[in-house]
Amino acid sequence: MTTEMTPVQRERFQAQQAFFKRPSFLIQVALVIGLILVPLVPSFRVMDMMAKIMIFSIVVASYDLILGYTGLLSFAHAMFFGIGAYSMALLCYHLGSPQWHHLILATIVALAMSVVLALILAFFSLRTKAIFFAMLSLALADFFHILGRSWRNLTLGEDGVTFSLPGILNVQGQGFSLFGLNISPRTMTYYLVLVVSVALFIFLVRFVGSPVGRVLQAIRDNEQRSTALGFKTFPHQIYSIVFGSSISSMGGILFALWLRYVDPESVLGVFSMVDYLLMVIIGGLGTMYGSIIGAAFFITVQTWLPDLLRGIAANFPDYEIIQRMADRWMAYFGVMFVVVILVFPKGIVGTVQKIIRRRRMASFK
Amino acid sequence: MAEISSPSRSILSLLSVHIHIGQHHILQGVTFDVEAGRSTVLLGRNGAGKSSTLRAIIGLNPVTSGVIKFSGETIQGLKPFEISRLGIGFTPEDQGVFYSLTVEENFRLSLFEETEQTRRNLETVFELFPDLKKFWRTKAGLLSGGQKQMLGIARAFVNDHKVLLIDEPSKGLAPILVEHLGHSLNKIKDKTTVVLVEQNFYLASQVGVDYFIFDNGRVVHKGQMKDLVDDQALKKKYLGIG
Amino acid sequence: MRKSIIWICAIGILFIPLIWIKLTPYLVLTTAGLAFGMFLFMVASGMTIIFGLMDILNLAHGALFAIGAYLGGYQILNLLNTLGWVETGSVGLSTISLLLAITMGAGGGAMVGLLLERVILRRVYGDHLKQIMITIGVLYVITELIKILWRPTAEPVLVPLAFQGSFDIFDVIVGKFRVVAIVIGLVLFVGMQLVLRKTRLGLIIRAGVENREMVQVAGYNISRIFTAVFTAGAALAGIGGTMWCIFQQQVTPEIGLDNQIFALIVVIIGGMGSVTGSFLGAIIVGLSFNYVAFLWPKLALGINILIMATILLIRPRGLMGRE
Numbered sequence: 065m066t067t068e069m070t071p072v073q074r075e076r077f078q079a080q081q082a083f084f085k086r087p088s089f090l091i092q093v094a095l096v097i098g099l100i101l102v103p104l105v106p107s108f109r110v111m112d113m114m115a116k117i118m119i120f121s122i123v124v125a126s127y128d129l130i131l132g133y134t135g136l137l138s139f140a141h142a143m144f145f146g147i148g149a150y151s152m153a154l155l156c157y158h159l160g161s162p163q164w165h166h167l168i169l170a171t172i173v174a175l176a177m178s179v180v181l182a183l184i185l186a187f188f189s190l191r192t193k194a195i196f197f198a199m200l201s202l203a204l205a206d207f208f209h210i211l212g213r214s215w216r217n218l219t220l221g222e223d224g225v226t227f228s229l230p231g232i233l234n235v236q237g238q239g240f241s242l243f244g245l246n247i248s249p250r251t252m253t254y255y256l257v258l259v260v261s262v263a264l265f266i267f268l269v270r271f272v273g274s275p276v277g278r279v280l281q282a283i284r285d286n287e288q289r290s291t292a293l294g295f296k297t298f299p300h301q302i303y304s305i306v307f308g309s310s311i312s313s314m315g316g317i318l319f320a321l322w323l324r325y326v327d328p329e330s331v332l333g334v335f336s337m338v339d340y341l342l343m344v345i346i347g348g349l350g351t352m353y354g355s356i357i358g359a360a361f362f363i364t365v366q367t368w369l370p371d372l373l374r375g376i377a378a379n380f381p382d383y384e385i386i387q388r389m390a391d392r393w394m395a396y397f398g399v400m401f402v403v404v405i406l407v408f409p410k411g412i413v414g415t416v417q418k419i420i421r422r423r424r425m426a427s428f429k
Numbered sequence: 430m431a432e433i434s435s436p437s438r439s440i441l442s443l444l445s446v447h448i449h450i451g452q453h454h455i456l457q458g459v460t461f462d463v464e465a466g467r468s469t470v471l472l473g474r475n476g477a478g479k480s481s482t483l484r485a486i487i488g489l490n491p492v493t494s495g496v497i498k499f500s501g502e503t504i505q506g507l508k509p510f511e512i513s514r515l516g517i518g519f520t521p522e523d524q525g526v527f528y529s530l531t532v533e534e535n536f537r538l539s540l541f542e543e544t545e546q547t548r549r550n551l552e553t554v555f556e557l558f559p560d561l562k563k564f565w566r567t568k569a570g571l572l573s574g575g576q577k578q579m580l581g582i583a584r585a586f587v588n589d590h591k592v593l594l595i596d597e598p599s600k601g602l603a604p605i606l607v608e609h610l611g612h613s614l615n616k617i618k619d620k621t622t623v624v625l626v627e628q629n630f631y632l633a634s635q636v637g638v639d640y641f642i643f644d645n646g647r648v649v650h651k652g653q654m655k656d657l658v659d660d661q662a663l664k665k666k667y668l669g670i671g
Numbered sequence: 672m673r674k675s676i677i678w679i680c681a682i683g684i685l686f687i688p689l690i691w692i693k694l695t696p697y698l699v700l701t702t703a704g705l706a707f708g709m710f711l712f713m714v715a716s717g718m719t720i721i722f723g724l725m726d727i728l729n730l731a732h733g734a735l736f737a738i739g740a741y742l743g744g745y746q747i748l749n750l751l752n753t754l755g756w757v758e759t760g761s762v763g764l765s766t767i768s769l770l771l772a773i774t775m776g777a778g779g780g781a782m783v784g785l786l787l788e789r790v791i792l793r794r795v796y797g798d799h800l801k802q803i804m805i806t807i808g809v810l811y812v813i814t815e816l817i818k819i820l821w822r823p824t825a826e827p828v829l830v831p832l833a834f835q836g837s838f839d840i841f842d843v844i845v846g847k848f849r850v851v852a853i854v855i856g857l858v859l860f861v862g863m864q865l866v867l868r869k870t871r872l873g874l875i876i877r878a879g880v881e882n883r884e885m886v887q888v889a890g891y892n893i894s895r896i897f898t899a900v901f902t903a904g905a906a907l908a909g910i911g912g913t914m915w916c917i918f919q920q921q922v923t924p925e926i927g928l929d930n931q932i933f934a935l936i937v938v939i940i941g942g943m944g945s946v947t948g949s950f951l952g953a954i955i956v957g958l959s960f961n962y963v964a965f966l967w968p969k970l971a972l973g974i975n976i977l978i979m980a981t982i983l984l985i986r987p988r989g990l991m992g993r994e
Contacts, residue, residue: 131800135800137799137800137803137804139807188980188983188984191987195728195799195803196939198728198803199728199935199938199939200939200979202730202932202935203932203935203936203939203976203979204976206928206932207973207976214969215969334928334932335811335814335928337807338807338808338811341804341807341808345804385819388818388819389819391819391823392815392818392819392823394811394815395812395815395816395818395819398808398809398811398812398815399812401804401808401811402791402805402808402809402812405795405801405804405805405808406791406794406795406805409801487888488887489884489887489888508887508892509884509887509888510887510888510889510890510891510892510893513887513888513889513890514890519888521884521885521888525882525884525885525888527877527878527881527882527885528881529877529880529881530874530877530878530881534874534877534878537871537874538874538875538878538886538889539889541889541890588890
């Protein structure tokens with residue numbers, strides 16, 4: 065059978081055969097099992113942290129698709145995230161008692177808006193220089209940020225929207241017991257987040273490995289040569305932006321589901337782009353799996369750093385400046401971000417990969 | 430090719446210069462000497478490394494290894510502006526004329542310091558290229574291709590540089606203009622040492638005294654222009670002409 | 672011929688709002704819009720020149736604006752007020768306070784700009800992605816630093832006595848400070864044009880925007896010119912910040928980011944690298960924002976995005992952008 069295959073097909077077939085035996089596959093399985101077991105830990109803080117890590121892994125991975133694999137710097141990724149979060153929140157809030165079909169409707173609305181906006185953005189900005197994309201996406205993202213803050217009738221302004229979820233996801237509900245374990249609505253939401261984010265992540269990894277994903281990397285590395293080979297830059301960049309942005313809005317939906325609260329600053333704020341960038345950079349550009357590490361690192365630090373700083377500051381009650389420095393923990397993320405870009409341009413995963421590759425090359429010789 | 434002939438008279442010398450651009454090994458040990466007052470032409474096919482050599486001399490292409498000497502001073506690793514101030518002028522392939530500036534402003538920008546000599550040079554320029562005087566206050570972008578080329582060369586020339594690097598001045602010019610250009614370059618080479626990269630053999634033979642032939646990032650042949658003109662075999666082998 | 676038609680059309684568009692707005696409020700809005708435009712110009716002109724010459728999209732420019740606002744507008748005026756120079760005292764002293772505030776704003780912006788260029792940006796020349804990421808990181812850090820050094824909330828800013836109140840010209844109420852802003856903006860614009868057209872530095876900058884390599888080959892140390900231009904742009908942003916916070920009578924830590932978005936729109940509309948373009952762009956954005964905010968407040972920011980999109984459709988590189 066293998067003899068009838070083209071070399072590419074044969075290689076792919078062999079790669080598929082080897083897939084389930086690879087150590088990285090086992091790590092992935094272990095990771096998923098670990099995530100399934102998280103609700104057994106009797107700490108809401110841990111579950112909250114893990115859910116956020118999953119959500120942001122998706123968002124950061126989709127951002128990596130645009131930034132790392134396509135080489136376009138978008139400042140609108142937070143905007144797409146916010147669109148997802150707000151479409152979820154507003155539908156559940158404004159349409160009376162929440163129903164299951166609101167969730168589906170929110171997904172459709174978020175996807176539709178993301179696709180349309182991503183197309184508009186790409187159409188206007190990619191005609192000239194790539195740098196235009198950064199500028200235009202920043203302008204557009206800030207427009208949505210201001211819209212979220214000022215359109216009070218719809219978004220309730222800076223106060224944000226608190227809403228409840230339908231059925232067994234509703235925290236007022238009882239939950240149910242399974243095998244003697246009481247599964248609370250919180251836990252149910254956690255598993256929903258888990259299933260959707262694992263599915264979306266696999267989807268993203270498949271996309272990057274697909275022929276379109278490979279062409280994207282080729283264009284990023286050498287646009288001239290790729291176009292000479294007959295690949296059109298513009299449509300491929302559009303695939304990437306539209307796909308990545310839609311996934312980001314899905315991340316926003318999960319985020320809204322998990323918190324049951326959205327406000328403009330946390331989901332639409334332009335500065336949250338710095339968080340995403342930091343996560344991508346820590347994980348490494350163009351690595352996909354790095355986004356999990358980036359998100360895990362960021363969310364963990366974000367969860368514990370304020371406590372740590374406050375603890376330190378409590379020792380110096382007389383110095384007001386130290387209190388203030390402890391309050392602004394985000395400043396340290398900013399400093400770290402600048403330093404990481406200067407010192408580790410390839411991020412942590414990227415740097416490790418580079419070292420491994422160099423070793424492998426050395427053993428080859 | 431390694432020996433250097435009479436280093437005392439050489440004004441510009443390269444010794445096994447290597448250049449990498451990206452992953453490409455562009456120059457693979459270029460060695461040659463330019464003697465003061467003897468115009469030199471770099472010949473060879475497209476991609477042989479002639480333009481990269483000029484850009485390396487002026488400091489725009491970083492040199493990986495090797496030595497470049499100008500008037501006895503080692504200049505590789507210096508910044509372009511430092512090399513330029515030492516007395517090397519450069520006219521790139523696309524002339525490097527500032528289209529949004531007037532002809533006058535183009536000259537003013539190039540004249541790093543105004544001296545008696547540069548004023549005399551400007552007079553010479555006006556003699557050689559009367560068009561430039563005519564369009565003194567016109568934006569350089571509105572000039573014709575030939576005029577832009579003249580501006581590019583003249584601008585480098587007025588500065589009283591000891592060596593003038595000129596990259597393919599004949600590119601895109603009509604034959605009649607090439608003839609005029611050859612005449613002008615002949616005047617210029619009496620006042621300064623010209624290093625010319627040229628595909629047009631007619632122009633090269635008009636201007637050059639010495640020649641070096643490049644192939645695959647190396648100098649593969651050298652000699653005097655007057656011998657090359659009649660050497661059909663050599664011309665055929667490296668230049669694909671004759 | 673074609674140019675003059677475009678100009679007539681452009682000036683004609685200015686009068687379209689008269690369909691909905693009566694003449695008196697129209698004139699008031701126009702002065703407010705022009706003043707706003709001048710503030711934007713102070714930020715955008717630095718951004719556009721830095722982009723044109725150095726090929727750097729400096730998203731930290733808003734931070735320099737914020738530093739100008741906090742150092743010049745907020746800190747210095749508060750300090751001088753304790754001497755009784757600002758809100759009370761003579762017209763002369765309050766004028767001196769404004770000048771001191773502007774000097775401090777410009778100086779603060781320039782100092783931070785100099786550091787930014789020398790210490791950080793210098794390492795990432797030629798890498799667009801890194802530049803943009805690093806500069807937005809710097810903006811973020813400086814915004815947080817402001818929250819640490821001052822306060823995370825909005826703070827009131829004093830208006831020097833001589834510039835409080837307004838002129839009443841045939842029922843058209845024009846705030847005094849608006850007039851000052853327009854005058855300073857115009858002076859800066861004319862000054863920049865003079866520097867660009869008449870001085871050697873201006874010649875080098877104009878040449879450098881077109882072809883950096885050849886400027887070096889002509890014997891100029893481009894990296895020193897980069898530093899000079901970046902510092903000058905930072906000083907301009909600082910002046911803009913000082914003026915803006917006095918105009919708004921308050922400062923917020925997000926002042927930099929908020930204004931940078933407008934400045935970015937101005938730079939895109941005007942064409943990256945063109946001072947005249949950003950002047951026109953700033954006036955367009957300033958005026959349209961004020962007219963629309965008066966008529967349909969919700970659409971105010973949308974109109975700028977709309978104008979930007981329209982201009983990009985017709986001229987993908989902006990009004991005065993080079994093809």
